[in-house]
Amino acid sequence: MDIVCFSAVNWDPIMTRIQHLMKRFPKGNRVFFFEPPSTLISPLKDRERLEDLYIWIKNPKKKLDNNIYILKLPPVFPFYNKNRIVNRINSFFLAVYLNIIFKRFNVQKPLFWMYLPNNVDLLKYVKYSYLVYDCVDKHSEFSGLINKELVEQYERELCEKSNVVFATAETLYESVKSYNPNTYLIPNGADFDLFNSAYTQNLEKPEEFLNIKGRVLGYVGVIRDWVDIDLIDYIASRREDWSIVLIGPVGNDVDITRLRSKQNVHFLGARKQQELPRYIKYFDVCLNVFKVNELTKNVSPLKLYEYMATGKPIVSTRMPHVQNYTDVVYIADDYEDFIKKCEIAMGEDKSVVEKRIECAKQASWDNRMKDIMAIIEKEFALGR
Template sequence: MTKKLLENQDIICISSVDWEPIWTRKQQVMSRLPTSNRILYVEPPISLLSPFKDPSCWKKWKTWREGLRKWRENIYLYSPPMILPFGNIYRTVNWLNQSWLTPFLRAAIKKLNFKDPILWTYLPNTADLVGKLGEKLVIYDCVDEHSAYTGFRPATVLSLEKKLLQKADIVFVTAKGLYQAKKPYCKEIHLIPNAADVAHFRRTLDPVTPVAPELKNLPRPVIGFVGVIQDWIDTDLIAELARRRPSWSFVLVGPAAPGIDLTDLQALPNVHLLGRKEKEVLPSYLKGFDVCINPFRLNRLTATVSPLKFYEYLASGKPVVSVPLPEVEPYSGLVEIATTPEEFEQKIKDALESEAPERRAARLKIAEENSWEQRVAEMMEKILPHLER
């Protein structure tokens, strides 16, 4: 029996990341919804202070002045104007910010001639935006414990999120910890973990995919990481591993978030910080890895994270060593789990020595079961009953 699809809807997606350059759950989901849906993808506004912390933010002035930008026939991107800082610290500031953004969003919606849209949000602070855009359905896709972010006031964020959870018609969460924490406040909640662009990352195994040139001549084994280096990535763990194993090459592919200190890693000759690479070429870098690592710091934020890179590693077929995250531990038979540098070192050795075609096939099978296509199908299945009432 053919599953019904979510079709012919106008969707306002309030995202926490810009459409480019780093693709996360938001873009993966929106780009896979049937093309009969029209989507306004709203990028996060920067605050008046943001460019002084991160000069790359100045470009957002330009994208705001551009207005609506068409990504493809049914997806439009919009970068709102600057807002006041400290909205995630003071409720009043957030209310002012959402009130300021409302007419700009209404103008974009009017220009696209949206009718009875679905509001699909990823941000707790949009609790003060709900009800102002003429939406017929509110979806909150909760991908992190936002109250645990550095620089946010937990009480403020939790208060906003509780309000949003109560207003939302459907809540999706990515991890069991989030499900347990948010469920008491929801009308309806569903656990939909993250996933991988399986077809893309399986190109790692394609004989025609070349090894990235920066990796060709590195001493083996190559221990690799792909992703943004945020404050929850344990750079101390990576540095200690590199010091313990000077003959191994450690490669980090991805940009460092503003304020992240990489001094210790930069000082180590066997650590190679390659910066951001286009998503299209990531399989070439994974192809040059012998083992992929998932080195998260263990804290309140990561206790409820569903790591994208973990599923992408599985889809590449490469061995994986990870810290014991609740969302990773169920796969402990397929990947190595370690906490301390000593354990990590040993588990990397184990992964190298025990690698076999059967283990790779098992990882690929799990990856196939965790594709974005499947996740989007699950989401549509949960949404459709609300539109048929």
Template sequence: MKMKYDFILISTADWDNPFWTNKQHIAKRLADRGHRVLYVDSIGLRRPEVNKKDLKRITSKLKKYTQGILKKQENLWVWSPVVIPIHSNELVRKLNFKIMELSLNRFSNKLNFENTVLWIYNPLTQPLVGKLNEKITVYHCVDELSAQPGMPVKTLKEEETLLLKKVDIVYATSKSLYDSKKNINAQTFYSPNVADFSHFNKALSSNLEIPEELKSISGPIIGFIGAISSYKLNFSLIENIAKKNPDYNFVFIGQIGEGEPSTNIDQLKDLKNVRFLGAKSYDNLPSYLKRFDVCLLPNNLNEYTKNMFPMKFFEYLAAGKPVVLTPLEALKDYYNLCYIGEDAESFSNAIKRALNENDDKIINKRIQESKKHDWESRIDKMLESIDDNINKKKADK
């Protein structure tokens, strides 16, 4: 019988964020398999600003904090901590993590956690390692966080180095991240992002209803689903592509300013063929994908995206859709399944080729490739490495 674990998962994304990341997917699937999971919402990385979005988030945080731990499904609980968001100050960090340590130990005792695995996404929480009676510690490195805007860069890099030296296992989602982390921790595994294949493959179902707000749009829809932030997306490129192709509809689904509240989309607002539909529920995303003729990844090429493996790539492929993207390094192995554009001219030509595509074989290749990269097989491998590490520790005693 396989060992059942009690996971304390320290996330950088809140559980109720409508766009699920690897954090929520992994937590849910671990719980579905009978492991118990305490999911810890994001403590935030950047310092809040005086704006409506940040004030709303602070109010929401305080409200959730007063509710304690909430059971979201069988075997899965969520806690939303409140900290003083001055991460560059060492004394403040010590106070924050002492409070978190006491709270998490209290919740662990309440839930009768025994076989504890500490699974960390936020490097700033490295002081918690060794303080929660865990048998093993995992660092799941999914982004180069220090390359995001507004981050306490010096502190993040210092804390991540300490974390890498402390943890038992590191999972890195891009080859760039793998190469840099492996130099510090030999137990680093390349573990690229995957997709919820069965969910996004629903976009191919003839019974799936297309949303009303897309039914009224005539002509091709070139779509994007995800965070709409200026450090991720190349707005100048999008603007020039949209102007070059007035007969195409460019539809963006997602929260504007996710991770970067100062994001400004004014240059795109007045373009008649560009529409921002806001965030949609995870359950409804396949129905929007169904109406897309081409999917976009119009990313900037910078230090952040160099280390990023976009989860939405395999989600697009699961729907059988042609994908046009800027030359993201993490996706080099899959260039044969998509179209590449580096500027407005080549990107526009790539969209045209994608729209004129008439080959069931390439569609099927995309679907089959996405099928290989699903959450269940990925979690199998992760649990196997955890089992191996714990067994080795026992043998070494």
């Protein structure tokens, strides 16, 4: 069977749940991974998005493992999450392009795997045999030019049309299950063997760490407006003997000026996933510094499982999903408590390390995909 994935992120540079799952479909299936379209005005805000206006002409961008095709959707009109008419117009023209691609590759009635609620308007223009909605975020809570009620309407309709719905966090699950009884909780996971190498292998210390002094508190992930910059600033100011290392791209929606002025805060930029264990190995504490709000209350932090696979101590803000792991994660209630939890984590009993690693092993992407495939096979057999 052909799987057509309408992704919420590009294949590169940050590996997310989406890529990990698509890579784990049996090799007998072709996977067409469509990166989300940019809007026609995106380059005005981010010059790096300029190539999105034309790169789709060269599709597929690349082919992986002989069965995964990476493609870029053409640019669309902006404000589709504020105005349904705009979204329908975009969907019509995207469908025309999709049908050309499907004809070129002889894709007939594929399995659709969707991540963005507004994609629901595509469904009336393209043929498919089965529909999966993998709900990974509370999309109506993102900042930007959106109409919250419209995005929630998109999601409700997509859930209702789906054969199966997956949700990554308990609060998301409770929300979308009301729209579709065939909803299952499948949290995020980790590339266990890769990240566990930080524990099992003698990895070389990164050159960037040679001039970093004191205990190292590290964060890995995209730095966007859901990251608590105030908390990082507070820690850096109160504990100047500690160094904070941040690995990941910085979004245009976050101001890090005051952090860049601090001698003990180090922005290393994005790194390929294969390189991350070498950095995390030299963290004294791994940080999950998400703000606690309606968006993050519905998140299953992927980095949580990656951190656990390394065995390193983890300190987190009090997010609902993280509270499932109070025996292996230190959870802070406020800024001062966060510092106290870091101090405790630095002196933790090493017996918790193996327990932390075992949690990550059970949550490996291989195991997550086995659960997903078993559910789909069951639902398919039941004719749902």
